[in-house]
Amino acid sequence: MGGTMDGTRQQRRRGNTRQRIQDVALELFAEQGYEKTSLREIAERLDVTKAALYYHFKTKEEILVSIFEDLSRPIEDLIAWGRQQPHNLETKQEIVRRYSEALAGAAPLFRFMQENQATIRELSIGEMFKSRTLGLRDILIDPEADLVDQVRCVSAMFTLHAGMIVFQDLEGDPEKKREAVLEVATDLVAQAHRGSRNS
Template sequence: MVSTQSRRGDTRQRIQDVALELFGERGYEKTSLREIAEHLQVTKAALYYHFKTKEDILISLFQDLGRPLDELIAWAEEQPRTLEMKKELVRRYSKALSGAAPLFRFMQENQATVRELTVGESFKERMLKLTDLLRLPEGEAGLTDQMRAFTALFALHAGMFALNHVEGDLEDKRQAALEVALDLLTQAHAGHPVNGTH
């Protein structure tokens, strides 16, 4: 029973990986379920067992990414809004991103498609919640410092793309982007002591 479950899980994962690879190479619109099945060397019927449409595959990828983000948001909402909490939020977000780099590349290259699908809206809502958790107290910080706080998250996104064509180890690149993000947060909070009530 357990081995059947794990084989089933592996097939689902393989479908997601191959689909994402093809979406990245050819674009979402130009990739068919038939091509995904051919690359997997399975019948279309076998593919249908797991996913009925391309959108189903994409939705499943976003759901897999969404779960750790939802957990991160739930954790952060229970914490005092201190600089240390915000740094930990950014560290955890960086870790979640590292496992979803191909999906983020797809999002970058297929922005119009993502906007049209329901998954794009739910991802946007999560990003708004995360940026809100980094917000400095109203009236205590100017726009520049608010911008630094928000940009910390997006520095991690930018790092995935900007460093993509730079020589070096993936983990070193992730750490470099994380260091920039943490610096931005520290600068945003300099001169704005935040107590646990905010």
């Protein structure tokens, strides 16, 4: 029994180390850019040896991919859920609401991605993010809707993206800003739904 407890404690400690590496790496990537950050600097900020860091991650890209996979898991789950739902207004509005929450939970990563677009395009997470964005697009738009209404649905997604970047520096309660952005995104989906019903 003691061995199991020690094993669990050790596993938890390992999990915490992985999380700490991700947090510190993302901090450094945001502070000085992905290209200018070395594994040595990440190890120094963590106060561990480079060998200890290598135990968890061999490259900076491995760290970044692991951060992306962990923080974007709710988006994958949302896409899977959305594909099983009826293609109606309530579903689309719920997708927009949940996507807003997922983005808020991963805000540091998505801000980093926005500020380092050239780097992201060259790394595997650029393709992973594009794939998730297209997955969301496909469950939001109605293929039979006219082009304007399809654009409205896609614009709802990008309104949420823009809200994270554009409004972060403005004065005011972050939750109120998020709610305002969500309201606009939800309205776009509702307009698209009304338009497709009237056509």
